[in-house]
Amino acid sequence: MTSAQQRRVRDLFEAALDREDPNVVAWIGEQTADDPVVRAELLSLVDHHSRAGVFLERPIVEQASELLGDEDPLAPGDQVGPYLVVRELGRGGMGRVYLASDPRLGRTVALKALAPNLTRDPLQRERLRREARAAAALTHPGICTVYALEEIDGQLYIASEFVDGGTLADEIRSQRRPSREQLSATARELAAALASAHGKGIVHRDLKPENVMRTRDGRLKILDFGLAQLNAAVPDGPGLTQAGMLIGTPAYMAPEQINGQPADQRSDVFALGVLFYEYACGAHPFASGTTLATVARVLEGQASPIAGRADVSHGVAAVITRCLKKSPADRFGSAAEIVAALDAASADPGVSGQHALWWRGHQVAIVAIYAGGVVLAWQIKEWIETPLTVGIFLALGGLATVAGILRGHLVFTSAVNPSRLPIERRRTSRPLLLLDGITAILLVADALLVARARALPALLALALGVGITLASVVLEPATTEAAFGGER
Amino acid sequence: MNANEQPVGDADALAPVVYDELRRLAAAYMRRERPGQTLQATALVHEAYLRLAGAGTPWNDERHFVGIAARSMRQILVERARARGAQKRWAGLDRVSMTDALAVASAPVNQLPALDDALNRLEQIDPEQARIVELRYFAGLSIEDAAAALDISPATLKRRFALARAWLFREMSAG
Secondary structure (H helix, E strand, O other), X not given: OOHHHHHHHHXXXXXXXXXXXXXXXXXXXXXXXXXXXXXXXXXXXXXXXXXXOOOOOOOHHHHOHHHHOOOOOOOOOOEEOOEEEEEEEEEEOXXXXXXXXXXXXXEEEEEEEEOHHHHOOHHHHHHHHHHHHHHHOOXXXXXXXXXXXXXXXXXXXXXXEOOOEEEHHHHHHOOOXXXXXXXXXXXXXXXXXXXXXXXXXXXXXXXXXXXXXXXXXXXXXXXXXXXHHHHHOOOOOOOOOOOOOOOOOHHHOOHHHHOOOOXXXXXXXXXXXXXXXXXXXXXXXXXXXXXXXXXXXXXXXXXXXXXXOOOOOHHHHHHHHHHXXXXXXXXXXXXXHHHHHHHHXXXXXXXHHHHHHHHHHHHHHHHHHHHHHXXXXXXXXXXXXXXXXXXXXXXXXXXXXHHHHHHHHHHHHHHHOHHHHHHHHHHHXXXXXXXXXXXXXXXXXXXXXXXXOOHHHHHHHHHHHHHHXXXXXXXXXXXXXXXXXXXX | OHHHOOOOHHHHHOHHHHHHHHHHHHHHHHHHXXXXXXXXXXXXXXXXXXXHHHOOOOOOOHHHHHHHHHHHHHHHHHHHHHHHHHHHHXXXXXXXXXXXXXXXXXXXXXXXXHHHHHHHHHHHHOHHHHHHHHHHHHXXXXXXXXXXXXXXXXXXXXXXXXXXHHHHHHHHHOO
């Protein structure tokens, strides 16, 4: 449309408004008979005018005053009360976090500016004060220490220990999985830290990998005790923080939290279980596509067994499984009980190691049976040289070589890189079963071929065939179960 | 800025000052404010004017100031609505609250970014209409005050605002 047409649309629209003519469409038709473009635009605008309702009628500030109260970011060098801002560390749902220095004590702090829209409600503010006071009483090396809750210019800040390092979430996202020892140590360290809070009657309510940091020298720290309720505040005004709100992060919430029942220490135990699980294998125990589907599975479904997905000892797997029970009563009563269970599990480290030895012995024995079968097939071929016996010998030789290499690879992995073993075993278990099956069939066929000529070697071949079948179908699952706990 | 064809050179250069002052005042207001109370944007603009005029800033008169203040209000509010939207999208990945999801969809705040885009398009066609929307919707001026600020009659302003409203409504409903 040209600007002349635009102007004509404007003038005719305004004239149409003034006429207050019920038959405005006909009037527009008369006025714009010469220009269909102007007519179409005008009709469309008049139509939208009649349907616009209260659109733009009330100034936005009256409807969204709280938008003006949103925090303004602080810049490096800004002075906030006694603190001097060094730089922004990050931002989240609760507000921005800054690295700041406190010249009074010459120390560095993490300064969390709580988004004003979250703390405007006086009740919420009071609750926050109470919880911050409780959190400040926690002094454990595994918990990020809260120094102060400051109110500066009406804005709430939480000053806490500055933890320099990465979060557990980063570690989970990385491709590296922890060894058994790392997993046990991490689990125990976190459970012990949480236990010290539980001992003082403080529940975290929002444990998740983002809230756990590992310092540069390798120690773990749990962040944000007492802040979980802030997540519940809806930034769109008061009155929405009442009952029925979910507090926490869905993927880490225990079933009772999702159902809106109050969270207690056992809800933290559940979250810790999810966290251990994710740390161990990089996947969520109830993962199913979307957050909502995951939440549904937390409520109704079973966790995927951890044993098949990670290098985890029997004992630790059992601890994680118990943390993830649906009913709080079936879980550990508090984090201290997890510490005790983990200690009990690691006090008996020989068991699983010895069983692993049995499993390795089993692998070596099967390779020996392969070799015996190949030698026997060679001998049978010497006695009765037909294309069939030659073929069977060659096939057995090939199969035994491949199967032997695969099993050798497993034994090697279990000795050198145990954390890879579950993956390698998953990859090789089907091919091995197939190879064993064909080997057994070929040995039985050889036995039948040689039976008329020589009975004893036939019996031996038959025995080897049956032996391989039994070893593969019966023995191997048993030694595997003993060594790795419950997986195939 | 020259839509109303008034010499606003100095005032234009001082737009950042207005913007900062309004932001500061708004934050101070909101900290004192009780939940549920509403804030009048006009009061805010007026106070900012008094403060800046008192500080010796060379405003020709309050009318010029109001145009700049309205534009600043638009910037402030849209920026914050955008920041909040970004934060929600980010947070939405791992954080839900039942009432949140329901309340958010249709709130005017969440339409601000789209409205801002539509307003930019309207400005290409008719800058005056965009100014009118800023004065009425973002600065909360009455028809009379907005008309005075643009030096047009209240009746014209009213009709022109209706046109801008219909145009924007169509833009926004087209998605």
